Each structure stands twice: as structure tokens, then as C-alpha cells.
Amino acid sequence: MPAPRHPWRVSQRLLATYAHIVRIGRVVSILAVAGGIGLFAACSSSSTATHTAAIKHVTNGHITVGAYDVYFDVRTIDTSPGPLTVTLVNHGTTYHTFTVNGTTLNLRADPGKRTTGTVTLRRGNYTFLCTFPGHAAAGMRGTIHVS
Numbered sequence: 026m027p028a029p030r031h032p033w034r035v036s037q038r039l040l041a042t043y044a045h046i047v048r049i050g051r052v053v054s055i056l057a058v059a060g061g062i063g064l065f066a067a068c069s070s071s072s073t074a075t076h077t078a079a080i081k082h083v084t085n086g087h088i089t090v091g092a093y094d095v096y097f098d099v100r101t102i103d104t105s106p107g108p109l110t111v112t113l114v115n116h117g118t119t120y121h122t123f124t125v126n127g128t129t130l131n132l133r134a135d136p137g138k139r140t141t142g143t144v145t146l147r148r149g150n151y152t153f154l155c156t157f158p159g160h161a162a163a164g165m166r167g168t169i170h171v172s
């Protein structure tokens with residue numbers, strides 16, 4: 026037969042649960058801060074970052090885009106109106122393309138290869154994507170902001 030529960034025991038248990046939740050909350054915030062710092066470091070350190078959350082700011086009219094299986098190393102490209110030269114470097118095991126909708130730029134690179142092309146952009150937003158079947162749907166797409 027179980028021992029009768031005393032009210033103070035219950036409230037102690039509630040307190041313990043509350044303390045546990047607070048502890049989890051602290052850990053989550055620490056992880057979030059650490060993750061933010063890590064993302065910032067990855068974005069600012071090089072142009073060959075291997076994550077897709079990256080924003081690249083074009084400063085000299087040229088950008089290098091890395092293609093992997095199956096993602097680009099950039100999601101958002103910020104540039105100004107005028108010619109933009111893109112070098113697509115394929116780090117993957119299938120061919121990938123860097124295709125800009127509404128323009129003639131349609132670069133294709135075989136595995137381990139790179140290819141370069143230039144497109145003249147007007148102010149506005151363009152969608153870029155890989156036209157290998159299924160790749161855009163899997164996330165190989167992004168936006169070029171021209172302003």
C-alpha cells in the first residue's frame with residue numbers, strides 16, 4: 026500500500042520540476058547564442074562556407090558559388106545593378122547548374138569542375154537555381170537582390 030502523499034512533498038516535486046525547466050531553458054539559450062556565433066563566424070570567414078543560410082555581398086562584380094550534393098553554399102546574393110560575373114565551382118558528384126531565371130545565365134559544371142559566366146542585372150530580385158532534376162526542390166535555389 027503506497028504511503029500517503031503529503032502536500033509539502035508535492036510542492037517540492039513541483040519546485041524540482043520548475044527548476045528543471047529553468048535549467049533546460051538556460052541550456053537552450055546558451056546553445057542558441059553559441060549557434061549564432063558559429064553561423065556568424067562561418068559566414069564571415071570565407072566564401073567557401075558549406076552552409077546554405079549564407080548571404081554573400083558582391084563587392085567587385087564577381088562571386089564564386091560552390092555547389093554540393095545537394096545545396097549551394099549561398100542562399101542570398103546581394104549585388105548592385107550591372108554586370109555580375111559568377112564562377113560556379115562544383116564540389117559534388119553530379120553536374121550542377123547555376124541558372125538565373127529571367128536571364129540567359131545558365132552555367133553548368135561537371136563534378137570537380139568550374140565554369141564562369143557574366144550576366145547584366147537590373148534592380149530587382151532574381152531567383153537562381155540548379156536545373157538538375159529535383160535539385161531546386163531539394164533546396165538548390167536562392168535569391169539575388171539587386172539594389
Ligand SMILES: [Cu+2]
Nearest residue numbers: 121155157160
Ligand atoms: Cu544541382
